[in-house]
Amino acid sequence: METSAAVESSATMSAFEVSKRPETAKLVLNSPKPPSLREELVGTVGKAFRPRASSGGRQPRWAWALTVLQCVFPVMQWGRTYNLKAFKSDVMAGLTLASLGIPQSIGYANLAKLDPQYGLYTSVVPPLIYAVMGTSREIAIGPVAVVSLLLSSMIQNVVDPATDPVAYRSIVFTVTFLAGVFQVSFGLFRGGSIRSSFWLAAISPLLSVILSTTAVYATRADKHGVKIIQSVHAGVNPSSAKQINLNGPHIAECAKIAIICAVIALTEAIAVGRSFASIRGYKLDGNKEMIAMGFSNVAGSLSSCYVATGSFSRTAVNFSAGARSTVSNIVMSITVFIALELFMKFLYYTPMAVLASIILSALPGLIDIKEACNIWKVDKMDFLTCLGAFVGVLFGSVEIGLAVALAISFAKIIIQSLRPQVEILGRIQGTNIFCSIRQYPVACRIPTVQTIRIDTSFLCFINATFIKERVIEWVREEVETSVEKARERVQSVVIDMSRLTALEEIHKELVTLGIQMAIAGPGWQTVQKMKLAQVVDRLGEDWIFLTVGEAVEACLTAHKGAAMEC
Template sequence: MFRKWIPAIDWLSNYKKDDLSSDLQAGLIVAIMLIPQGMAYAMLAGLPPVVGLYASTIPLLIYALFGTSRQLAVGPVAMVSLLVLTGVSTLAEPGSQEFISLALLLMLMVGVIQFLMGILRLGFLVNFLSHAVISGFTSAAAIIIGLSQLKDLIGVKLEAGKDVFKILGESVMRVGEINPITLAIGVISIVLLVIFKKYIPKVPGPLVVVVLSIVTVAMLNLHTRNVNIVGEVPGGLPVLSMPSISIDAMVALLPIALTISFVGFMESIAMAKAIAAKEKYKVDSNKELVGLGLANVGGAFFSAYPVTGGFSRSAVNYQSGARTPLASVITAILILITLLFLTDLFYFLPKAVLAAIIMVAVYSLIDIKELKYLFKIRKLDAITWIITFIATLVIGIEQGILIGVVFSLLVFIWKSAYPHMAELGYVEKIGVYRNISRYPSAKTREDLIIYRLDESLYFANMSFLEDKLCGLVADKPTTKYIILDFSAVNSIDAVSIHALEEMIENCQAGEITFLFSGVKGPVRDLLKKADWDSKYKGQYEYHSIQEAIDDIS
């Protein structure tokens, strides 16, 4: 029973000593990467840097117990951090005690939502977030994230909020106020991070940049020349505390909590499945929701903020040799040690460096290659990407993804209401029936129309089928038989059955007989319930088009 709910029992009971060195190495490398990232992402979320370290401890330990991915690295990520800032800043001033309290409540809500989705096996709901929507959303959000850090990069307190156009405009207007030392630190940090990432990937670039910048600021006393530094980072372990629960606050935070729950899980499950496929094991989407949900619920009681599995850290964790979730446990322990003994070392860390770490990290999220690919394959998906991207960039984070989802669903409904259908003819060369528009040599008969439906039938697309058939009959007045190929029809509703019956009766009155081939079992069961055995006995039992033709020849 416990094995079913606690996946850690399996990997702990079967742990191999040979995996320990690899897990230790991966845990150390991810911890080195996560310490500066966690602090940077907490600042992006409008929270004190230490909250990012808190979010990198207890949630990791909980996920290691309840998650099904062996290599997924859970913790603060840029996207979720921006969503936290977006949702909570409408209710409280970023950095204030009320803001921190609401962030804890938001984390609890996200955890409960994800946990309930997992328990109720609702993981399939994330399928409604199409890849085009997610790609367009993350690309726009990456730009918003990057520009939101401009104030720390240039050392000017911008008042434009999260509106990218206002940020750019205000930055241009206040170019004379830029702190050249801060800007130099930020630009040099970006250059170094890019060099390490591109040419020396095995070296933890963020840690190197953090150490160099701290030493430089401390030795040259740059903090006395208006270079903003992190300052005192509270030491000690995260203390057990109760999130302040308010019905009004929960109602106000619900939209952003749902967004984080879905978007965070999408990012997490995509990476988890990609690694699992390479390592030949399976991750359970619903158990992943339970694991992430419990990680967020637990973190809410230890001064953290919403977490999920991150792309870059998970990739580093995997490439560094992580074999089991013990690597994440080691990462969490190392960060706890940092909280106990090493927080004083971050006093002189320039905020410009944290801004640079965020900017470089989110740059890869701008997925122009995906847009080009979508244009090449299917323009409608590319339009979905563009609409989501523009809506997110211009209107807002929450509204952008909502508009993208609604548009993608409208596209789906439109496609199902106007499905692909084809008139078929016999291709002698290969001995099969094919679409006559693709195979002009396919042979047809003057008294026969063979029509294939490539979609399930329901109330919204029946009139489209009727219009198509009426048009074909009008063009071919000698028609005596219509064979409907139902091999691609997986389901049918009562309205469609009734409409089919009306069409059959009207056509039979005009001396056209309907025959059905390839009707699948579930569809046939519904037709039997509609008394087709007595109404149209022998007209819908054909296994193939040829069988139906042989019967009327």
């Protein structure tokens, strides 16, 4: 729908035949009351898990409950058609995934300033939770480099992991718990070809660990200055529930770090999931992904895990290995669990340099120069935001980079709100369509009627003065240039405000100038706000139209002598 304001001098009002207005315009004022804020919030939360309506009518209560459970746990839906062939593919993908995930998890734990086993813990519990709640078939859940670095760089400013590792781990688990809660909240409130030799790249990190560990053990290189992992605690994930402290002195810092980690983790996971979902030709539910990721991290925080998300490198391996469902995550989780139980003692002589090389091998994929060039071509302001984030992280920290990006984004929004684009509209010949005469030079202007569009979704005291001054300035210019041609003199102004929700300020200004305003096709929320603010009473129901064309026709009819030339 379009919202327009047609303004006309009061001297010609008596000539206007309001009784001949289209009956369809009455639909505007008779529209139902829009949902309240509470109803919108409840509806928003409900949409996260609301099942699709049954085409066969109302469902029995048990069937409705089953449908809701299938929405919450997608595994109950696709599990009914799961077959042995898909299971074989998922087992192979899961084993391949584990061969990459085990050394990566150990390396990322070191990046997060945690003992190696905590990286492996993070590859056990979160993938299991995601497997029953997530909607992506290919995404691989576990620790990632960006989040690991983010945690260590921000938490070590609060507690030094070298001097107080217990307090450091407590903050890590608290941040993970809060990040999971934030992710669940976000979800509830709705914010080429692959070479057949891919498996060689997938298992190369594991081969590097095995060969380097064997070499160090055989040559006793640790006696000659080569740093090694040394002891890695074996066994199942211990409980960390008692280490989560929501009443501690650092809870404010934990919340700040958690929301940053939650946003970055979700951004990476959803971007990765949607990329591979588009290749496979199915739709990824972003809200359910947020909820699944959130519950994965909440459960992980209770079992000695830190923030987990979808890894691009492991997801690419999972996809290339032929994963058919999230069962590959379950297979990977079980494989890592077995490794924790049986093989940790063999990692004693693993050199730290190999873990560092595994981390560095993942870094080139974080810099996408081609995409940066594409952003520059499409939107210079978006490129400036990207550049600000890059420079902030490079010369400051991840936190500073995010702050710079957010500041630039908000500045862009504020600038666009303060000085919105104001365009003169014309009519496409032979149609009832009005568009910018700058964008479409073939559009012709209507004699005696000035039609203006204001491109903003937010009209308030911040930009109301600018908009009013611009409109009045154009009207006066038109009047001055046509002062000697009374027939072509501007007598009406149509303001296309299809994106505006506030009209009272403009109405007051026009009243002081002795000009009558008419509204055309206001939106659902706009009608209710006009009624509550008594704008409809002051304006009069006879001056509310359904379309811009009706408003223009009304103005021309009121002038009696004017006619539409296009």
